[in-house]
Amino acid sequence: xxxxxxxxxxxxxxxxxxxxxxxxxxxxxxxxxxxxxxxxxxxxxxxxxxxxxxxxxxxxxxxxxxxxxxxxxxxxxxxxxxxxxxxxxxxxxxxxxxxxxxxxxxxxxxxxxxxxxxxxxxxxxxxxxxxxxxxxxxxxxxxxxxxxxxxxxxxxxxxxxxxxxxxxxxxxxxxxxxxxxxxxxxxxxxxxxxxxxxxxxxxxxxxxxxxxxxxxxxxxxxxxxxxxxxxxxxxxxxxxxxxxxxxxxxxxxxxxxxxxxxxxxxxxxxxxxxxxxxxxxxxxxxxxxxxxxxxxxxxxxxxxxxxxxxxxxxxxxxxxxxxxxxxxxxxxxxxxxxxxxxxxxxxxxxxxxxxxxxxxxxxxxxxxxxxxxxxxxxxx
Numbered sequence: 001x002x003x004x005x006x007x008x009x010x011x012x013x014x015x016x017x018x019x020x021x022x023x024x025x026x027x028x029x030x031x032x033x034x035x036x037x038x039x040x041x042x043x044x045x046x047x048x049x050x051x052x053x054x055x056x057x058x059x060x061x062x063x064x065x066x067x068x069x070x071x072x073x074x075x076x077x078x079x080x081x082x083x084x085x086x087x088x089x090x091x092x093x094x095x096x097x098x099x100x101x102x103x104x105x106x107x108x109x110x111x112x113x114x115x116x117x118x119x120x121x122x123x124x125x126x127x128x129x130x131x132x133x134x135x136x137x138x139x140x141x142x143x144x145x146x147x148x149x150x151x152x153x154x155x156x157x158x159x160x161x162x163x164x165x166x167x168x169x170x171x172x173x174x175x176x177x178x179x180x181x182x183x184x185x186x187x188x189x190x191x192x193x194x195x196x197x198x199x200x201x202x203x204x205x206x207x208x209x210x211x212x213x214x215x216x217x218x219x220x221x222x223x224x225x226x227x228x229x230x231x232x233x234x235x236x237x238x239x240x241x242x243x244x245x246x247x248x249x250x251x252x253x254x255x256x257x258x259x260x261x262x263x264x265x266x267x268x269x270x271x272x273x274x275x276x277x278x279x280x281x282x283x284x285x286x287x288x289x290x291x292x293x294x295x296x297x298x299x300x301x302x303x304x305x306x307x308x309x310x311x312x313x314x315x316x317x318x319x320x321x322x323x324x325x326x327x328x329x330x331x332x333x334x335x336x337x338x339x340x341x342x343x344x345x346x347x348x349x350x351x352x353x354x355x356x357x358x359x360x361x362x363x364x365x366x367x368x369x370x371x372x373x374x375x376x377x378x379x380x
């Protein structure tokens with residue numbers, strides 16, 4: 001069901017594409033020179049090696065993205081989802097949103113359906129949303145408007161196959177590979193930008209709640225079924241995983257990567273690691289943790305005693321007067337967030353323009369890369 005009037009979406013699209021200006025992001029420079037060019041106009045070198053070329057959408061096909069694209073290449077879009085109605089949507093500015101919902105089928109529980117969206121990630125021009133109940137549920141899109149719902153075909157009346165028989169809670173991307181993690185240690189990996197998914201991890205006695213990519217590896221964390229211990233596991237390729245490490249109190253409320261380290265939190269624990277295998281306690285004067293985010297070059301902990309910030313992920317200080325919203329994504333429009341009751345945008349972290357909108361548990365952002373083939377270019 002398309003919830004937002006088409007005319008509103010068209011107006012948003014026009015504002016995003018036809019205002020005669022462009023944001024300066026990673027692939028553009030304010031001085032008009034090519035990305036990677038130094039002051040002399042020559043390409044910058046790091047350690048004697050040229051900067052890698054920018055990522056393009058040449059690897060994307062109609063199977064990934066369909067025959068249309070709502071935005072031109074280079075447009076930054078925020079994509080999210082949540083709710084028992086399978087709600088997904090997108091925005092180019094964080095204020096006006098396009099949305100769709102789907103119908104849940106098969107087993108459900110209060111607050112849990114087979115089309116429930118729990119996590120979001122972006123990479124290689126593809127946005128991936130994951131979730132489910134007693135099933136692995138995957139949605140993909142290349143532009144935030146044309147969605148491929150239920151990629152694994154598990155939102156059905158029948159029981160899901162064994163490889164897709166538990167929920168997914170989060171998804172991350174690294175070097176052309178998507179990894180999604182979830183219930184009972186479920187790990188699914190896609191090596192073709194979200195088209196197909198294979199099971200790469202075996203059963204464990206707990207749920208993986210978070211996954212992040214950094215330092216050349218995936219790191220996933222969670223908690224045992226009885227919520228007494230944390231467990232973590234890592235992979236450099238998304239196919240082979242380290243033996244799950246069970247130690248300390250749970251780490252099931254958040255995971256972030258930045259400044260060369262991973263920071264994970266549970267209700268009564270904050271831990272930091274360089275490799276996802278050895279975890280040290282954070283130096284922070286807080287006792288109950290709700291979330292961790294890496295935003296604007298810093299780690300932010302949301303706790304029962306306010307917000308704490310850190311430059312290195314290890315030592316924290318109180319962030320006086322800061323109230324940080326969840327699911328923050330930094331992009332050309334500033335900082336955009338999404339929660340179960342509001343979404344909004346701010347130029348800085350100390351003030352947001354908001355909209356009362358329901359249903360989002362997860363948010364990601366990235367550039368549209370897909371360029372549809374012209375009709376005459378398609379294979380007959």
